[in-house]
Amino acid sequence: MSYENFETNAIRTQVEQTEFREHSVPLYLTSSFTFESAEQGRALFADEIAGNIYTRFSNPNNSELIEKLCLLEGTEDGIATASGMAAMFVSMAALLQSGDHIIASRSVFGSTHQILTMILPKWGISHTYVDITEPEKWEAAIQPNTKMIFLETPSNPALDIIDLEWLGKLTKKHKLILNVDNCFATPYLQTPAKYGADIVTHSATKFIDGQGRTIGGAILGNKDLIKQIRFFARHTGPAMSPFNAWVLSKSLETLAVRMERHCQNALELATYLETLPQISKVKYPFLPSHPQHDLAKRQMRLGGGVVTFELKGGLEQGKKFLDALKMCSLTANLGDVRTTATHPASMTHSKLKEEERQAVGITAGLVRISVGLENIKDIIADITQAIQHSS
Ligand SMILES: *Cc1c(COP(=O)(O)O)cnc(C)c1O
Numbered sequence: 564m565s566y567e568n569f570e571t572n573a574i575r576t577q578v579e580q581t582e583f584r585e586h587s588v589p590l591y592l593t594s595s596f597t598f599e600s601a602e603q604g605r606a607l608f609a610d611e612i613a614g615n616i617y618t619r620f621s622n623p624n625n626s627e628l629i630e631k632l633c634l635l636e637g638t639e640d641g642i643a644t645a646s647g648m649a650a651m652f653v654s655m656a657a658l659l660q661s662g663d664h665i666i667a668s669r670s671v672f673g674s675t676h677q678i679l680t681m682i683l684p685k686w687g688i689s690h691t692y693v694d695i696t697e698p699e700k701w702e703a704a705i706q707p708n709t710k711m712i713f714l715e716t717p718s719n720p721a722l723d724i725i726d727l728e729w730l731g732k733l734t735k736k737h738k739l740i741l742n743v744d745n746c747f748a749t750p751y752l753q754t755p756a757k758y759g760a761d762i763v764t765h766s767a768t769k770f771i772d773g774q775g776r777t778i779g780g781a782i783l784g785n786k787d788l789i790k791q792i793r794f795f796a797r798h799t800g801p802a803m804s805p806f807n808a809w810v811l812s813k814s815l816e817t818l819a820v821r822m823e824r825h826c827q828n829a830l831e832l833a834t835y836l837e838t839l840p841q842i843s844k845v846k847y848p849f850l851p852s853h854p855q856h857d858l859a860k861r862q863m864r865l866g867g868g869v870v871t872f873e874l875k876g877g878l879e880q881g882k883k884f885l886d887a888l889k890m891c892s893l894t895a896n897l898g899d900v901r902t903t904a905t906h907p908a909s910m911t912h913s914k915l916k917e918e919e920r921q922a923v924g925i926t927a928g929l930v931r932i933s934v935g936l937e938n939i940k941d942i943i944a945d946i947t948q949a950i951q952h953s954s
Contacts, residue, residue: 565634569751570819576631578623590809591623620797624808631815632781635750636763641783642796643803643811647746647766648674650780652682654742654764655711657795658788661687663710668695668725670718670923672744672766673912679713694922695723696854701730705737715744716753717859720871720907720931721924722846724855727862731759740788746770746898751822752864761788767811769898770868773821774814777807821900821936825868828942829934833870835943841954843928844873869897870932876954878927881906883953885930890937890945897933902942905931 566572578588596615598604606612615621629641644650655665655678667679669692679690691704695718712734716725727743734741742762743755749770755763765771767779780803782792796802826849833847845852848859849866859866874880885893891902895911905911907925915925934942 569635572634573631573818574816576627576634578627588624588627588809588812591805593622593805594618618805619800619802622805622808624805624812625803628803628808628812628815629781629783631812632750632765632783635754635815635818636745636783637754637756638763638783639786640789641781642789642793643767643808644780644782644796644801645803645807646778646801647672647744647764647768647780648678649801650764650766650782651675651744652678653792653796653799653801654762654782655683655688655713656686657792658740658762659683659688659710662708663688664706664708665690665711665713666701666704666709666739667692667712668714668716668718669693670695670721670723671713671715672719672746673914675713675715675744676915676919695721695725698726698729702733702737705739709737709739711740711742713742713744715747717747717848717863717867717869718923719747720869720905720911720929722848722853722867722869722871723924724848724853724859724862726858727753727755727758727760734761735759747867747869748863749818749822751819752826752867753862756783758862761785768896770822770825771811771818771898772814773818773898773900775896775899775901777810779803779807779811822865822868824936825898825934826865828936828939829868829870830866831939832932832934832942832946833866836870836872836946839947839950841875841950842872843875846871868934870934872930872932873926874928874930874950874953876928878908880953881928881930882909884949887949887952888945889948890941891932891949897931899933900936902935902937902945903933905933907931 595617607614625643693700693704741760743760744764746766762784765781836845847870891904894903
């Protein structure tokens with residue numbers, strides 16, 4: 564069953580009601596499922612009929628979450644994983660083999676960078692990084708053994724945008740798998756599958772949860788690729804807990820209204836920050852000063868919940884600013900109802916070498932704000948007093 568509109572699918576996609584006539588979907592905390600007969604057990608294991616066997620393979624709460632995410636992203640099938648990183652790793656490990664090559668945008672999440680540079684090479688899978696702002700270099704980077712292109716847009720924390728329509732055509736032309744980490748935008752702001760992404764990966768920990776409670780991830784895509792991914796996941800065990808699937812499916816019910824307000828607050832904050840003399844640069848996809856503002860408007864419904872800015876005075880000023888915040892939380896997470904502030908150079912991207920940070924635009928004074936759902940006046944007041952105290 565599906566509906567015309569995003570909000571309705573996010574709310575009305577539910578596990579079938581039980582004999583108890585509950586209105587809210589219950590939590591199925593069970594490791595296994597019983598067979599009505601030996602014959603049914605045989606048929607389930609032989610994949611002749613569909614149904615639950617064991618929670619490492621499937622569970623009603625996980626299936627509900629995946630069915631819902633597929634409707635929102637416009638994909639055929641998917642699996643839920645224990646974390647966003649499990650989704651990134653499994654989407655690569657299940658589809659690639661020794662000797663294969665990945666092209667990845669240089670601006671990827673810190674742990675994704677570790678997978679590409681330190682983990683996949685152990686099994687002979689190599690990569691080439693290309694810059695999100697130099698699209699002409701992507702086609703030139705394709706080798707005979709290239710199998711996948713992986714990227715995030717907007718990127719973290721540089722908030723650069725890549726043209727998904729162009730990339731969808733490029734990957735079709737060269738028969739490559741296009742894998743897009745859609746964590747920053749969420750399906751409410753952008754649906755990469757529409758532009759030809761074969762795989763859409765998520766850290767559900769961020770805006771999908773939206774309240775900083777659980778870790779989770781998802782891999783969505785076409786049936787054939789998900790079949791290979793499901794085989795890999797079923798036997799290697801990165802399954803999401805049904806409890807987290809239950810939390811996240813309920814979170815999705817409010818994703819649209821939350822994203823509307825996250826984006827409204829973020830644009831208001833970014834516009835205000837641009838007027839302050841203590842700040843040298845503000846970046847937000849829907850600010851006219853963003854270098855890819857037109858592209859962002861074309862491919863995203865709204866600008867997202869993350870704003871970055873550069874304090875004049877660099878690292879020292881940045882640290883003083885963070886210590887002077889009274890309300891905003893100092894934490895590595897993002898996509899929370901609470902506004903959070905991070906210093907990428909010393910926190911999320913500290914494992915990168917200095918020149919790697921430079922290459923993805925992480926300067927010493929860069930501050931990343933994930934704008935929450937508190938009243939925007941209070942968010943602006945806290946950030947303003949912290950800027951005044953740090954300069
Ligand atoms: C947080 C994040 C991840 C990793 O997700 P976890 O749920 O923390 O494992 C991957 N990609 C992006 C863009 C992220 O922000």
